[in-house]
Amino acid sequence: MIGVGMIERYVLRKTLAGLAAALAVVAVLVMLIAFVDISKNVGTRADVGFTQLLFLTVLQAPATILVLTPFIFLFGTLGAFVGLNRRSELIAMRAAGVSAWRFIMPAAIAAFIMGLLTLTLLNPLTSAMSAQFETSRDALMESYLKSAPKGLWLRQGDEKTQVVIRARARDQVEGAVRLRGVSLFVYAVQPDGSLQFAQRIEADEARLEPGFWRLSGVRVAMPGAGAIRSETYTMPSNLDDRTASERFNNPQAIAVWLLPETIKRTEAAGFSSIPFRLRLQQVLATPLLFAAMSVLAAAFSLRLMRLGGLAGLAGAGVTLGFGFFFFNELCGALGKADVLTPAMAAWTPPIVALLAGLTLLCYTEDG
Structure with a gap:
């Protein structure tokens, strides 16, 4: 008799292994691309060495990896469940009377918890690293920036x-x-x-x-x-060093806990706070987004091997994931343009992805 928690723990281990593999692949690709980009934009305009370029890459890459994290959960969960299906482990679980809801739930809960950790820990860390990247890059390129015409704008008031x-x-x-x-x-x-x-x-x-x-x-x-x-x-x-510097940074370089205060100061100074409001809502929606991508990936990998078409269905899941990414970017652009409210622009994509995954799961499991 299989214990109540044994299946959940086993599926969770496989899912975490799949997420770790996807994270490693994405991180390596992002680091390589970021290093080449920084070498082109900074290395050709300032006298910097390999160590300094690598330091800038380490500062910049985490923010990009965080943006691509939904793909990590999509590919990692999809790879884990396709592996379980190919080894007929999902067939054995379902033959033992275990519902698909039971072995998908650990992946979804783990993704939601990781989303909370991203919200509370990784977001402030990557925001600080992004701000440090901009400061370090400007310091290395000081001579170039002095000669380059560039207008900076700031506003204060009461x-x-x-x-x-x-x-x-x-x-x-x-x-x-x-x-x-x-x-x-x-x-x-x-x-x-x-x-x-x-x-x-x-x-x-x-x-x-x-x-x-x-x-x-x-x-x-x-x-x-x-x-x-x-x-x-x-x-x-009424500005200080930190708040004045924030005006020059993009919303991604500001930690989530500082965004409400930044929104108030921006509105008091007469600026539009829409980019900061949108960023705040997107960060708050992160746990639901990660859980939605895990459910969507798992739902696309439950087709039985003997019925065939598993590779095509998994490929359709990957395609849908890319489509969701562009849909998310579209909603973000509409939010910045004030066509959609920041809350609607941030929360609509993860809700749509979650509903799509649950719908497919209901169709696959319950007919």
Whole structure:
């Protein structure tokens, strides 16, 4: 008599082995592609060695691997269950009266738990590594970035004043944000909410200090008045080094726990928070997404070997997985364009994938 938990533990071990193999393959491919890309974009523009290129690759690759994690669960689970089917182990389980729901459930639960770990641990870690990658890359390419024309935009404000900041370049000096070739456009917020231009400030350099910007080489111009020159000038600011740096980063470089605060600050400064809201919802949907991909993969690998067509059905599962990936990207693009709400854009793909897997499973198991 087979023990109640023996089958679940056995299927779970096979599933974890399949996931580990898929992760290894994806990680190697991503590392190779990332190394070639960094060598082309950084190595040809800065004097860097193999060790530095490898360090940048290690910093960048985890974020890409995390994006491809749904494929890892799809291929890993599919490979594990196809292996069980080819060795007739699934046939033996079902002949013993074990329902398909029973040996698929461990894979789905494990995927959901891994999704929670990704949400709580891996996402903050990869976000920190992505931010460090951008900082390290900019430091290595400092001479190139100085000569390359590049405009950076920042915005700060409160209920009385809104300031749009444009800078030619940015760098970090002793952990503080420093901008070069700076233009500050200051607007006064009117009682009806409209903005009225108040003054324009040009500065050779702006350094963010606690509570204010310290400007040097300053020229201040107001409507109807001439420009006033000054060696130094201070401008109040509600930004700090971390929040100012976040404005230059993409949402993927911000940890999930910092996204709600970033959304509030972005909206207070007058920016659109849609990319950050979408990113937050996508990260929260990760556990359901992983579980859905596992169920979908398992459902496509349950056809009995003696009936034939298992390879074709597994191939159809892989094709459907790629189709789901493009559907997910489409929903993300529609969410960024504000066609769909961030919640709808993030949660629709995993729900559709889960329903598709459960539907196929019901058809296969219960007819």
